[in-house]
Amino acid sequence: MLSEVDIDKATLLGAPILPGPNVDGVLEGKRTELQLLLQRIRFMPAHDGLFLLTNIVAIPRLLYLLRTVPCTGNVELQKYDDAVRSALESLLNVELTEPAWLQASLPVWFGGLGMRSTVALAPSAFLASATHALDLMAVLLPPFFQTAGDKSVTVAVNSWELQVGPTISQPSGVMRKVQKAWDAPCCQAKAQSLLDSAPDQTTKARLLASRKETSSAWLKAFPLSSIGLKLEDDVISVAVSLRLGCSICEPHVCVCGAQVDSKGHHGLSCKRSAGRHTRHNQLNDVVWRALQRAQVPAMKEPLGLSRGDGKRPDGVTLIPWARGRSLTWDVTVPDTLAQSHIQDSAQKAGSAAAKAEAFKSQKYASLAQSHHFIPLAMETLGSWGPQCKDFISEVGRRITRVTGEPKETAYLRQRLSVAIQRGNAISCRGTLPQKPELG
Numbered sequence: 001m002l003s004e005v006d007i008d009k010a011t012l013l014g015a016p017i018l019p020g021p022n023v024d025g026v027l028e029g030k031r032t033e034l035q036l037l038l039q040r041i042r043f044m045p046a047h048d049g050l051f052l053l054t055n056i057v058a059i060p061r062l063l064y065l066l067r068t069v070p071c072t073g074n075v076e077l078q079k080y081d082d083a084v085r086s087a088l089e090s091l092l093n094v095e096l097t098e099p100a101w102l103q104a105s106l107p108v109w110f111g112g113l114g115m116r117s118t119v120a121l122a123p124s125a126f127l128a129s130a131t132h133a134l135d136l137m138a139v140l141l142p143p144f145f146q147t148a149g150d151k152s153v154t155v156a157v158n159s160w161e162l163q164v165g166p167t168i169s170q171p172s173g174v175m176r177k178v179q180k181a182w183d184a185p186c187c188q189a190k191a192q193s194l195l196d197s198a199p200d201q202t203t204k205a206r207l208l209a210s211r212k213e214t215s216s217a218w219l220k221a222f223p224l225s226s227i228g229l230k231l232e233d234d235v236i237s238v239a240v241s242l243r244l245g246c247s248i249c250e251p252h253v254c255v256c257g258a259q260v261d262s263k264g265h266h267g268l269s270c271k272r273s274a275g276r277h278t279r280h281n282q283l284n285d286v287v288w289r290a291l292q293r294a295q296v297p298a299m300k301e302p303l304g305l306s307r308g309d310g311k312r313p314d315g316v317t318l319i320p321w322a323r324g325r326s327l328t329w330d331v332t333v334p335d336t337l338a339q340s341h342i343q344d345s346a347q348k349a350g351s352a353a354a355k356a357e358a359f360k361s362q363k364y365a366s367l368a369q370s371h372h373f374i375p376l377a378m379e380t381l382g383s384w385g386p387q388c389k390d391f392i393s394e395v396g397r398r399i400t401r402v403t404g405e406p407k408e409t410a411y412l413r414q415r416l417s418v419a420i421q422r423g424n425a426i427s428c429r430g431t432l433p434q435k436p437e438l439g
Helices: 021-041 046-057 063-068 075-092 098-104 118-132 134-140 143-148 151-164 173-177 179-196 201-210 213-220 233-244 274-293 351-363 386-403 408-429
Strands: 298-300 315-322 325-332 372-377
Touching: 021 046, 021 063, 021 075, 046 075, 046 233, 063 118, 075 118, 075 233, 098 179, 098 233, 118 134, 118 151, 118 173, 118 179, 151 179, 173 179, 179 201, 201 213, 201 233, 213 408, 233 408, 274 298, 274 315, 274 325, 274 386, 274 408, 325 351, 351 372, 351 386, 372 386, 386 408
Parallel strands: 325 372
Antiparallel strands: 298 315, 315 325
C-alpha cells in the first residue's frame, strides 16, 4: 500500500532529496552506527583496526551520502570526525595534536594515514557528483530548472575555494566530474600549509619524507601474520608517531648517556640501540629471500669476498646478475633525522639515502671491479636511494616473471617497509633504562 511522504522527509536510494533536518537525521544515524563499530574496533589488534578504519569503516561508509547529499557545513560531519579521531587515539595509543590530526587526515601519498576528514572531503565529493549529473539533468529537466542554479553547489564551491586558496582554479572539462581533481588541490594546500608552518628542520624533514611512496608502503599492506606483514601494537604506535610527529615516550636519559626527548628520535641513530642491527638483518633477509623467489641463488655475508678493509658485503648472487657478473649488495639504513643529515633532509627527501649509497659505492669500489655492486640505502623514515629503488623494482619484475603475479614489486616494498618499522620500534624502545635484575 502506497503512502504519501512529505518532500522534506523524502529519500531516494537512502539519500535525502532536500537539505534540512532530514539530512541531519541521516548523518546522525550514520554517526551512531560508526560509534557502535568503533567500540568494537578498540578490542582489535591495532594494525587490523587501522586498516579497517581507513579502508572500510570511516569514510567509505559515508562517501555515498557525501556525493549525493549537500552536507557541506553540516555540524554532524564535525561530530563524525571527532568520533574517528578519538577512536584512532584509543586504538593506536597516541595523542593526536591538531597538526598531527591534520596530517593523518591526508591521503597517504600526501604524507597522511588516509584517515580522511568528512568536513574537508564533503565539498569535493559533492561537486564531482553534481557535475557528473549535469548531462542527465539536461535530458530530464526543463530549461528553467537547468538555468535556475543550485544553492547547494554554490555553498560547496565557496567551501572548496576556502580550502584551496584564491590562486587555485576549479577543475575544467571532463576533470570536473572526477572527485580526485577537486580533492587533490585541497590536500596539496593542507600539506603545504603543514610544511610552511613547520617549526624546525626536524618537522620539515619528517613531512617531506612522509610524502615519498616508499615511506607509506607499510600502510598499504594487508595485516596478515602468515606472511609477516602484520605489525604488533607497539610497532604500529611507534610507526604512526614517527610519521605524524607524536610523542613516543617521556624525556629520559638513553643507555648511552644522551638525552632523549618525547619524540624518541635519538634511538633511530643511537649506536648502542639493539634495533639498528635487528633492522639491518631483517632487511637483508627480505632481500635475500626475494632473490630466492626470483630463482636467483644467493648467499649472505659470503666468505672470501671483502672490500679493502676486510669487511664483507651483505650478500652475493651465485649466478651472473647482469653483463656476466654476479651481484653483490650491501644494506644500510641512514637516519633521516640524524644531525649529520637533518639539514639536507629538510630540503629534499631521500638526501640521506642518496649520500649513503654514494658512500657505500666508494667503500666497495675495489669489489665493483669484479662484481656488479649495488648499495641498498633505506632511510629510517622510509625514503630510499635511487639505486635501491631501481634494484627492488628489478627484483620485483623478475619475481613476477616466475610467479605471474603483477603486484610482486608492491609486495616486496611492503615487506621491506614493515621490516623498517619493526626495527624503528625496537630502536626507539631500546633507549629506555633497562630493568634491574631481580635478586
